[in-house]
Amino acid sequence: MAKVDMSDRRKFLLSMARSVGLAGIGALVWSSVLEESVHASLLLRPPGALKEEDFLKSCIKCGLCVSACPYDTLKLAAPGDKKPMGTPFFDAREIPCYMCEDIPCVPVCPTGALDESSVSSDGELDINLAQMGVAVVDPYACIAFWGIQCDACYRACPLLDQAIVLEYGRNERTGKHAFLKPVVVPDVCTGCGMCEHACITEKASITILPREVVMGRAGDHYVKGWDKQDQERVKNAKAKITTTEISSKSAIDSLNDESGLY
Numbered sequence: 001m002a003k004v005d006m007s008d009r010r011k012f013l014l015s016m017a018r019s020v021g022l023a024g025i026g027a028l029v030w031s032s033v034l035e036e037s038v039h040a041s042l043l044l045r046p047p048g049a050l051k052e053e054d055f056l057k058s059c060i061k062c063g064l065c066v067s068a069c070p071y072d073t074l075k076l077a078a079p080g081d082k083k084p085m086g087t088p089f090f091d092a093r094e095i096p097c098y099m100c101e102d103i104p105c106v107p108v109c110p111t112g113a114l115d116e117s118s119v120s121s122d123g124e125l126d127i128n129l130a131q132m133g134v135a136v137v138d139p140y141a142c143i144a145f146w147g148i149q150c151d152a153c154y155r156a157c158p159l160l161d162q163a164i165v166l167e168y169g170r171n172e173r174t175g176k177h178a179f180l181k182p183v184v185v186p187d188v189c190t191g192c193g194m195c196e197h198a199c200i201t202e203k204a205s206i207t208i209l210p211r212e213v214v215m216g217r218a219g220d221h222y223v224k225g226w227d228k229q230d231q232e233r234v235k236n237a238k239a240k241i242t243t244t245e246i247s248s249k250s251a252i253d254s255l256n257d258e259s260g261l262y
Helices: 004-039 050-058 063-066 150-158 194-198 230-233 249-255
Strands: 134-137 164-170 178-184 206-209
Touching: 134 178, 150 164, 150 194, 194 206
Parallel strands: none
Antiparallel strands: 134 206, 164 178
């Protein structure tokens, strides 16, 4: 029987241990990167922030925007936060953006990661142009949709009766109370988060999410017939038109023809 060289065996075991250790570390790092990526897509950035991919390329994690914020709204992501470390963000439920007119966090950015021009009009800063996110109402959790009178988010909104409006409706269940349902106007909402901060339910029934996460977008092949600029966009476009049996008939003939019903 061949004699086993103990030194070779020891080297083999050490090599195996190192391989297992490195594989374990690699798995942890990879899972951390994936988790960080998921959380990053839901982060709320300061006013004027570039789109997330461009923001992460431009932000040098200097913290100047955080220092400039007078309300301690902005924070820098720390290890364990499951967010891109060192980048600024805010938690609307905890401390919302209080819509400073001079937007002090933006001009101090040295790299343009916070784009001053995106929150400016005619050369003047305008916080109402910010698009930090958009408010989303959960109609199943919001007590206003139950028929209980609450307008906390509506009253907290700095763009009163513009970014959030109240939709009045009859409460058929009671026959005497009215619904006052909050409805968000996405084109006006800045994503400041004051509504989420003010929400009275245990877990906020109105939350701020990044616009690209919640906002739909029609395809380029859809045209707004009432929008001259949109019509101009496709004026010279050539498209193959497919005619079905129904669409080849007039609208009245198609409606009156029972064979055309499905």
